[in-house]
Amino acid sequence: MINEKIAALGYDYGTLATHWPAGCNLCGESGLAMEVAERDRYGYPATFVMCRRCGLGYLCPQLSAHEYAHFYSEVYRPLVSAYHGRRIDAETIQIEQRGYAAGLAAFLLPLLPSPPRTILDVGGSTGVVARVLAQRLDARATVLDPSPDELAVAWAAGMETVAGLVEDFDPGERRWDLVLLCQTIDHLLDVRGTLAALRQMMTDDGRAFVDIVDLDVLLRRTGSIERVVKIDHPYYLTGPTAAALFALTGFTIVAQRLTDDGHRGFVLAPGSCTEPDWPALELTAARFLQQHVDPRRG
Numbered sequence: 001m002i003n004e005k006i007a008a009l010g011y012d013y014g015t016l017a018t019h020w021p022a023g024c025n026l027c028g029e030s031g032l033a034m035e036v037a038e039r040d041r042y043g044y045p046a047t048f049v050m051c052r053r054c055g056l057g058y059l060c061p062q063l064s065a066h067e068y069a070h071f072y073s074e075v076y077r078p079l080v081s082a083y084h085g086r087r088i089d090a091e092t093i094q095i096e097q098r099g100y101a102a103g104l105a106a107f108l109l110p111l112l113p114s115p116p117r118t119i120l121d122v123g124g125s126t127g128v129v130a131r132v133l134a135q136r137l138d139a140r141a142t143v144l145d146p147s148p149d150e151l152a153v154a155w156a157a158g159m160e161t162v163a164g165l166v167e168d169f170d171p172g173e174r175r176w177d178l179v180l181l182c183q184t185i186d187h188l189l190d191v192r193g194t195l196a197a198l199r200q201m202m203t204d205d206g207r208a209f210v211d212i213v214d215l216d217v218l219l220r221r222t223g224s225i226e227r228v229v230k231i232d233h234p235y236y237l238t239g240p241t242a243a244a245l246f247a248l249t250g251f252t253i254v255a256q257r258l259t260d261d262g263h264r265g266f267v268l269a270p271g272s273c274t275e276p277d278w279p280a281l282e283l284t285a286a287r288f289l290q291q292h293v294d295p296r297r298g
Contacts, residue, residue: 005082027281034052035293046058052286103259116139119179177203192249214264247274251270
């Protein structure tokens with residue numbers, strides 16, 4: 001059930017415009033998704049499915065791009081504030097982001113082949129992470145995010161800002177030495193397409209950092225799929241499915257880490273597009289579904 005604070009927001013998720021993905025965003029197969037859960041952690045009627053061929057988890061149906069744009073500009077921060085019982089906004093999140101930025105810098109900077117001159121932070125919020133890295137590297141930072149309030153903080157700090165969803169961003173001929181996708185990939189409407197686009201936004205000797213909320217890790221910690229699923233995450237990745245997406249879109253994994261909050265981060269270098277081990281992914285998906293799907297679902 002939806003709790004009182006969330007209900008007070010008046011966000012009627014079940015009546016909003018949605019679409020059904022044409023196929024799995026990883027392997028492209030249609031008709032192979034199995035329903036795992038039908039409600040999210042907020043109490044909304046969100047159906048979570050998993051592809052039986054590759055193990056990618058996703059919401060089906062999903063909100064339209066227009067509805068997600070409204071969600072992130074007007075609903076997202078009030079919703080997570082109501083869920084956690086504390087104020088979470090463009091001001092308060094900077095404290096958390098500074099800690100995240102310090103940890104990321106300690107992990108990432110020793111792995112860079114040379115100091116980057118330019119940084120693109122996709123879904124970069126208030127720009128705290130980009131600013132910390134830019135200051136340490138003496139680089140220029142660009143922040144892309146759909147929240148005007150959070151971008152205003154980044155702009156006031158002197159960074160270039162771009163308002164909107166990454167799926168709609170056209171960089172033209174611009175390229176960046178370091179591309180960041182921090183705690184954002186799970187929010188995307190087209191994970192594979194976005195990763196392919198980011199690959200094209202990197203310089204030839206550039207690097208990318210991407211972290212996922214690891215579905216397997218969170219399930220082990222919460223013990224409940226309904227506590228993991230949330231309408232702000234259209235997609236749900238694991239270590240194997242993330243690696244498969246990176247291979248398909250032309251990235252090579254340089255290093256990875258797992259943080260205490262369940263985020264698995266990857267440092268990526270440009271590489272060739274390669275096919276993942278589909279049989280291994282299918283076997284892993286089968287094991288997951290056997291463990292987490294109620295037999296009464298069929």
